[in-house]
Amino acid sequence: MSKKVTKINSGYYFNCFAMKTIIGLLKNKVIKENNVHLEYYKPKHKSFLVIGNHTEAADPGYLMAALNKYIRFIASDHTLRLSLGWVYKNIGGVIVKYRDKPSDVLMNDIKAHLQAGVPVGLFAEGAMSLNGQTGYFSPNTGKLIKESGCALITYKFVGGYLRSPRWANKSRKGPIVGHFVGEYSPEELSKMTVEEINELIRRDIRVNVYEEQKKNPLSYEGENLAECVERILYMCPKCGQVGTIHSKGDDLKCDCGAVYTMKSDGFFHGDDVVYDNVYDWDMWQRKQWKEKLLSAAEGELIFSEGGQIVRRVNVDTDEVISENATLSLYKDRFEIAMEDKTIVMPVNKVKQSSLASKETLFLVDDRMFLDIRSHTPRASTKYVAAWRYLNGKEYY
Numbered sequence: 001m002s003k004k005v006t007k008i009n010s011g012y013y014f015n016c017f018a019m020k021t022i023i024g025l026l027k028n029k030v031i032k033e034n035n036v037h038l039e040y041y042k043p044k045h046k047s048f049l050v051i052g053n054h055t056e057a058a059d060p061g062y063l064m065a066a067l068n069k070y071i072r073f074i075a076s077d078h079t080l081r082l083s084l085g086w087v088y089k090n091i092g093g094v095i096v097k098y099r100d101k102p103s104d105v106l107m108n109d110i111k112a113h114l115q116a117g118v119p120v121g122l123f124a125e126g127a128m129s130l131n132g133q134t135g136y137f138s139p140n141t142g143k144l145i146k147e148s149g150c151a152l153i154t155y156k157f158v159g160g161y162l163r164s165p166r167w168a169n170k171s172r173k174g175p176i177v178g179h180f181v182g183e184y185s186p187e188e189l190s191k192m193t194v195e196e197i198n199e200l201i202r203r204d205i206r207v208n209v210y211e212e213q214k215k216n217p218l219s220y221e222g223e224n225l226a227e228c229v230e231r232i233l234y235m236c237p238k239c240g241q242v243g244t245i246h247s248k249g250d251d252l253k254c255d256c257g258a259v260y261t262m263k264s265d266g267f268f269h270g271d272d273v274v275y276d277n278v279y280d281w282d283m284w285q286r287k288q289w290k291e292k293l294l295s296a297a298e299g300e301l302i303f304s305e306g307g308q309i310v311r312r313v314n315v316d317t318d319e320v321i322s323e324n325a326t327l328s329l330y331k332d333r334f335e336i337a338m339e340d341k342t343i344v345m346p347v348n349k350v351k352q353s354s355l356a357s358k359e360t361l362f363l364v365d366d367r368m369f370l371d372i373r374s375h376t377p378r379a380s381t382k383y384v385a386a387w388r389y390l391n392g393k394e395y396y
Contacts, residue, residue, distance in 0.1 A: 036176045036177075037176070039066065039180045041067055041153075041183075042067075045185070047116075047117045047119055049148065050071060050152075052124075053124070054123035055129055055160025059160065062176070062178055071119045072119070073120070073122070074120070074123075075094035077096055077098045097126075114148045124201060131278045132277065133206075151184065153183045153184075154184075154205055156205045159174060160176045162174060167228050167377075169224075170227070171222065172264070173220065173222060210267070210278075213265060217265055218265075222264070223249075226262040227247045230247055232379060234381070236256060237275055237284060239255075241256065244256065260272060294390075296331045299330060299332055302330060302331060304328040306327075307374055308373070309325070309372070313370070322338035324339070325338045330347075333346045343368075345363055349366070354384060355380045360372070363383075
């Protein structure tokens with residue numbers, strides 16, 4: 001047995017025993033009492049890659065309960081810096097996705113686990129849904145499955161987004177339903193192209209929660225239903241302005257006077273409503289934002305906001321370098337103005353712009369890795385989209 005396989009298997013059997021014990025103890029009490037309805041399935045293959053859509057933080061636990069298997073999931077290095085990061089890395093046995101390393105490193109790590117007989121869990125989108133629909137995933141997913149020669153299981157969740165929206169501070173009360181979709185053998189997958197495998201995954205795990213709500217309306221009761229939705233919705237459909245909408249309680253209000261009220265069905269209600277759900281609103285604003293960005297003059301200031309907390313990310317720690325910075329987006333650059341200096345990051349030199357957690361913005365270039373948060377709710381997605389659009393890429 002190679003050293004790599006020995007390392008992969010280190011703690012695996014303990015994790016299997018511990019997880020099955022925990023699942024057995026919690027399955028009836030926690031899952032049933034929390035209105036979670038899982039379709040249980042016994043995998044036919046010892047080792048497999050299970051892929052699901054990602055709607056809330058407990059999805060990995062639900063998947064392990066549904067399959068009655070200990071599964072090693074992919075987790076970003078950002079997760080390891082959270083308060084439970086040590087547990088995830090040392091006890092949970094996650095496979096770490098490092099943002100500053102090539103994707104091939106992660107791909108090879110996943111394949112090594114599968115070939116060592118360890119089931120691996122992957123949420124194809126890489127993060128919880130932003131707007132209620134299953135998002136874009138890398139076409140390398142099909143390549144990974146093809147090259148690993150493993151079995152594939154697909155599983156999807158409905159309701160998690162409305163119960164625990166990624167943008168919200170508080171969850172609601174309402175059902176989550178898990179559906180087993182399919183198990184595909186290595187022999188079946190070997191006859192398919194990479195794109196055919198990717199299309200199979202898209203078909204199996206796609207969910208638009210608002211389409212589901214229109215077919216089968218369910219209630220997700222809670223307090224402050226609209227609070228912090230400006231973490232995803234940044235442009236008002238009534239006036240077209242950016243950064244002028246603010247939430248309080250069940251209402252989302254714009255400086256232009258428009259009011260959008262969210263109710264327990266997850267939809268917006270009121271006389272000012274143009275788009276009655278987060279997904280349709282988000283799709284509209286992405287198009288408008290792209291047009292605004294591309295039509296701006298060279299070097300033009302497009303948007304700016306203060307109250308930003310800036311951290312420089314090192315190997316294992318974050319170093320706060322400003323508690324009250326101003327983040328500005330120009331046609332050609334990002335500027336972070338702090339108390340004693342201004343960091344300038346040309347758009348075409350930024351290697352990565354991404355969102356983590358609810359609103360943390362990552363900006364990475366050859367010099368530094370910045371973690372930018374805010375004292376008040378704001379949409380990091382507008383900066384991520386801007387980086388992609390201004391570099392000639394699509395934003396999925």
